[in-house]
Amino acid sequence: MPYNEIYWQREEVIPKKELEELQLKRLKWIVRHAYDNVPFYHKKLKDSGIKPDDIKKRDDIVKLPFTTKEHLRENYPFGLFAVPKESLVRLHTSSGTSGKPKVVGYTAKDLENWTNMVARCLYMVGVRDYDVFQNMVNYAFFTGGLGFHDAAELIGAMVIPAGVGNTERQVQYMADFGTTVIHSTPSYALHVKEVAEELGLFDKLSLRIGCFGAEPWSKNTRKRLEDTFGIKAYDSYGLSEMNGPGVAFECPEQDGLHIWADHYFIEIVDPETGEQVSEGERGELVLTPLTKEALPLLRYKTGDITFIMDDECSCGRTHPKIHRILGRADDMIVVRGINVFPSQIEHVLMQIPEVGDHFLVVISRRGSLDEITVKVEMRDEVFTGELSDLQKIQQKVQRELQKELGLRTNVELVEKGTIERSKGKAKRVLDLRKDL
Ligand SMILES: [Zn+2]
Structure with a gap:
């Protein structure tokens, strides 16, 4: 009862x-x-x-x-x-x-x-x-x-x-x-x-x-x-x-x-x-x-x-x-002392209509500072437009990521098919710091 x-x-x-x-x-x-x-x-x-x-x-x-x-x-x-x-x-x-x-x-x-x-x-x-x-x-x-x-x-x-x-x-x-x-x-x-x-x-x-x-x-x-x-x-x-x-x-x-x-x-x-x-x-x-x-x-x-x-x-x-x-x-990665999850990045990207289905997060170190770069595949139609449109999208992605992660990221827009496909679970993160 x-x-x-x-x-x-x-x-x-x-x-x-x-x-x-x-x-x-x-x-x-x-x-x-x-x-x-x-x-x-x-x-x-x-x-x-x-x-x-x-x-x-x-x-x-x-x-x-x-x-x-x-x-x-x-x-x-x-x-x-x-x-x-x-x-x-x-x-x-x-x-x-x-x-x-x-x-x-x-x-x-x-x-x-x-x-x-x-x-x-x-x-x-x-x-x-x-x-x-x-x-x-x-x-x-x-x-x-x-x-x-x-x-x-x-x-x-x-x-x-x-x-x-x-x-x-x-x-x-x-x-x-x-x-x-x-x-x-x-x-x-x-x-x-x-x-x-x-x-x-x-x-x-x-x-x-x-x-x-x-x-x-x-x-x-x-x-x-x-x-x-x-x-x-x-x-x-x-x-x-x-x-x-x-x-x-x-x-x-x-x-x-x-x-x-x-x-x-x-x-x-x-x-x-x-x-x-x-x-x-x-x-x-x-x-x-x-x-x-x-x-x-x-x-x-x-x-x-x-x-x-x-x-x-x-x-x-x-x-x-x-x-x-x-x-x-x-799955957690630590960048400049901040915890970041690939799922957070995915969440942001999937809200943006111009973004395709694949992305890759690359973490590297410049001097003593961690750098995070998000490579984002775009939908085909995006590349037929003006260069200034691309810049706008790039800035939008960067802004949205900063809001979600509390962290500044570099954003690279790439053409469909650029990011390597994996058969099993998608590989979303490439941490280059481990090789230093
Ligand atoms: Zn409640």
Whole structure:
């Protein structure tokens, strides 16, 4: 049963002070739980000369060692679990690009907590018991399928476990069943639109809410999704190591994602040094689950770059907000002391109509100063125009990049086909400083 018409649970609006006290109490519990029941943590804490009793205040979390994806893989499959197998009721796995998959487990209580967190998210953006919820993500192994499925059912919505693929059938059902809410990746939703148009069913759809996650998407994509479908589109964040989806989610303000601080302790650290950054600064998101029985990962390095937004939210929720994920820690480049992500550059370039699909960021050093040059392929038609037009475009790109990055860049406009194409993941950055 919901707490009231606006909030799924009372915890969403508990006073900040109470929230912090709850965090400390739960932090103490999880450290003790990990120390007593996971040999890996017992040894790690002992080696660092730390006992669970040393955690006396919230700031003491920095005394704890980090946990990484590699630790999960090295302890495949159950090495970091804190409960015996008979206490587990569910397993999920996430495939990595290399090596062993990450395996995550849940007790019945973990599942209950998780489902409630995802339900908070869905209820927050307006999903109700009269909705028809079409869940268009992969159900196999991956947490996104069942995570949303269970939560939408808990709210009382009618759930269609659609999965991915069979797009024509999906669209037919959307029209026939009166689907009002979809959950998918942003790119799949755009594909659904094309198929719906081909089938002549687009006008028969009655969507009102879209929940999108699992791949990074920009503000511009949001606008496209909202305009196309006539929906409100919300950003979803989660990772299987922290249960799955429902770690953080946008509220109706669509300005940052509330992260559920009664279940997760949130830190932002410098990805290189591991030091906490100052308030509001961007860095790597580090999470410690505060209620997880099966898998109490301490200070887990997510690899996702974001920052904490400090303002209070007019939706009334007291949980902090993070900015939508800016990129992965592995992709970050540091230029003149400023962190830059290729995704930020992409975001700027894709708003400019004259710009083609390919670009390359070259970082070099002149004297002791880093130089950043962005080579941008233009659309063919641009080169038939006046030279002064080209200059105008070049200045526009430079100006927009400076606004986004807080950094002056050189911009070179080049003809289509100039930048080398790669077969796999596009190579966006050439860092020449490493050769010096
Ligand atoms: Zn809010």
